[in-house]
Amino acid sequence: xxxxxxxxxxxxxxxxxxxxxxxxxxxxxxxxxxxxxxxxxxxxxxxxxxxxxxxxxxxxxxxxxxxxxxxxxxxxxxxxxxxxxxxxxxxxxxxxxxxxxxxxxxxxxxxxx
Amino acid sequence: xxxxxxxxxxxxxxxxxxxxxxxxxxxxxxxxxxxxxxxxxxxxxxxxxxxxxxxxxxxxxxxxxxxxxxxxxxxxxxxxxxxxxxxxxxxxxxxxxxxxxxxxxxxxxxxxx
Numbered sequence: 001x002x003x004x005x006x007x008x009x010x011x012x013x014x015x016x017x018x019x020x021x022x023x024x025x026x027x028x029x030x031x032x033x034x035x036x037x038x039x040x041x042x043x044x045x046x047x048x049x050x051x052x053x054x055x056x057x058x059x060x061x062x063x064x065x066x067x068x069x070x071x072x073x074x075x076x077x078x079x080x081x082x083x084x085x086x087x088x089x090x091x092x093x094x095x096x097x098x099x100x101x102x103x104x105x106x107x108x109x110x111x112x113x
Numbered sequence: 114x115x116x117x118x119x120x121x122x123x124x125x126x127x128x129x130x131x132x133x134x135x136x137x138x139x140x141x142x143x144x145x146x147x148x149x150x151x152x153x154x155x156x157x158x159x160x161x162x163x164x165x166x167x168x169x170x171x172x173x174x175x176x177x178x179x180x181x182x183x184x185x186x187x188x189x190x191x192x193x194x195x196x197x198x199x200x201x202x203x204x205x206x207x208x209x210x211x212x213x214x215x216x217x218x219x220x221x222x223x224x225x226x
Contacts, residue, residue, distance in 0.1 A: 004156075040122070040218060040219075041218055041219075042117070042119075042202055042204075042215075042216030042217050042218045042219060043157070043202070043216045044216075045213070048213075059114075059215075090156050090157070092156075101159045101162075102147075102159065104156030104157050104158065105156050106154070106155055106156050107154075107155075107156050
């Protein structure tokens with residue numbers, strides 16, 4: 001049972017480059033989330049999705065885009081990487097319903113230089 | 114929006130002692146308060162949660178308390194073990210299907226053998 005899988009685990013980008021962080025889950029969860037975690041800070045919500053074809057902005061969406069064409073996949077796109085996007089990114093998913101747990105991936109550590 | 118404050122930011126205890134981490138929140142509408150444990154190099158993992166209709170919840174060596182009037186909640190770990198060493202995050206928010214929560218900045222717990 002793979003759970004939530006994120007790729008890559010590490011990446012170094014140059015300023016202005018673009019990349020896609022991949023997230024896939026095999027638990028048939030409706031809800032999926034992208035967070036970023038900066039040193040000494042809690043997790044900040046970037047985007048979330050309540051189901052295939054539906055996405056919405058979280059607390060810090062600027063500089064990012066997402067899509068949700070399938071239940072399993074929720075990629076996060078950085079179009080013009082900036083040093084401020086250096087962070088650790090976590091994807092999470094959960095079932096519909098109030099008494100269900102959110103499961104997190106292992107994270108992608110991104111450095112923009 | 115919701116604002117969650119967490120303290121202390123670091124905590125060292127001797128093995129076998131108890132550890133207490135405290136959080137306060139600002140939005141009286143919040144009704145869901147999860148706690149996550151994050152081990153080095155891994156994503157956060159839910160360890161316990163509490164909802165606003167409950168004042169206390171226990172799970173073996175872990176307990177959470179909630180005071181809705183004062184808007185604060187706490188995590189208590191008894192008989193600490195070296196494997197309890199990790200970063201702990203509290204969160205507060207709405208526990209409906211979408212489960213939108215705001216995270217605290219985290220507490221790095223070190224259990225000294």
